[in-house]
Amino acid sequence: MRRVVTALVTVMLAAGCTGTPSDGADGDLTDDWAPLPAPAAYQPAAHACHARLLQTASATDERPVDCGQVHVGEAFHLGTAPDAEVPPAEGTAGARAAYRECSQAAVDFVGGPWRTARLAVHVVWPTAKGWSGGARWFRCDLTQTDLDGYGRSGRTGTLEGELTRPSPLRLGCFAPTVDGGTVTEMRPVPCGRKHRAEFAGLWQAPDVSYADLEAGVARSAAGCRSVIARFAALPDDADMQYRSGWISYNPTRSEWLAGERRVRCFVYFAERSLTRSLKDAGPSVLPVD
Structure with a gap:
């Protein structure tokens, strides 16, 4: 009896291997899957608050926080970087153009001339890995600072519209x-x-x-x-x-x-x-x- 069962199973398996596919299938399981899309390069949020200031940013090292919590920087604008092999180096025309765009956008964001307040503009670039993966952005951050520009102060609350009203930062x-x-x-x-x-x-x-x-x-x-x-x-x-x-x-x-x-x-x-x-x-x- 055991031999009969074995034989039936063998016949059924063989039939499964040699039978004609139904429902229009061609029997090839490797050619009907759409290719996976290429991974998208990381792009940060145009507006978010951050617990620390970064020179470069990626999905793994970003630490956005609620703007009502203590934070050091506030992203307020996202620009498009030039298409080059590497991010613009400090002092180059590309880096200056990004800072100029951030500076102009900061006036609109705070509602007045930010240079007449204890504020500083900071440009954040993609990491080298992100850049090689196609990231072409730069992010503009604002930070509350000392007059010499070196001391960054933690704060709570957004800087949006800060200079449209009486402000202790003026x-x-x-x-x-x-x-x-x-x-x-x-x-x-x-x-x-x-x-x-x-x-x-x-x-x-x-x-x-x-x-x-x-x-x-x-x-x-x-x-x-x-x-x-x-x-x-x-x-x-x-x-x-x-x-x-x-x-x-x-x-x-x-x-x-x-x-x-x-x-x-x-x-x-x-x-x-x-x-x-x-x-x-x-x-x-x-x-x-």
Whole structure:
């Protein structure tokens, strides 16, 4: 009996191998599957908050967080990178073009000139692996920063529309700490309280080397004195040096290589304290001493 069952199974298996396929099948199981699509290159979200600032980003190292939680950077724009073998290197035309696009988009995002606030623009590129896989984007991030551009502050809440309303990030009046001619701290205070420094505006530095910018104290002094004269409604002449002092903050080296040329200028007094803004103050408030 066991032999009969075995024989029947053998016949049935043989029939399965030699029979004609039904329902129009051709019997070839390898030619009816559509090819798998090529994996898509990673592309980040155009708007998201991040716990840290990155130079490059991929799907594995992104750490987006809710903007209501503490974060360091906020992505606000996604641009299209040039098609090249490698991402643009720091200081190249492609990298500068990306920074310029991010800078312009930041004005719209925050609702005002971000350079007059404690904000910085940061460009994020795909990783080398992502680039070789076809990623051609750059991401624009905003971060809350110190005046020197090096200290990044964690914050909660989006920066969208930040400068359309009163904001503590706007540059105003400050209580500076100066040690041997070097400003070690600029503590923001309301202009109605005692202060010795006030943001006067931006000076556009010439396109020189970064070392030349840092060494060109006389040039920065002349540039900022002109900014202060316009701000305080003063004659922009040789007597400006006797009306007030000045403090300037240059871009960081990375910002300079990216094409940033703004210098932040502040009117400054070593000993005199004020309890008002010097906007349009005129010669009677700032006489030649």
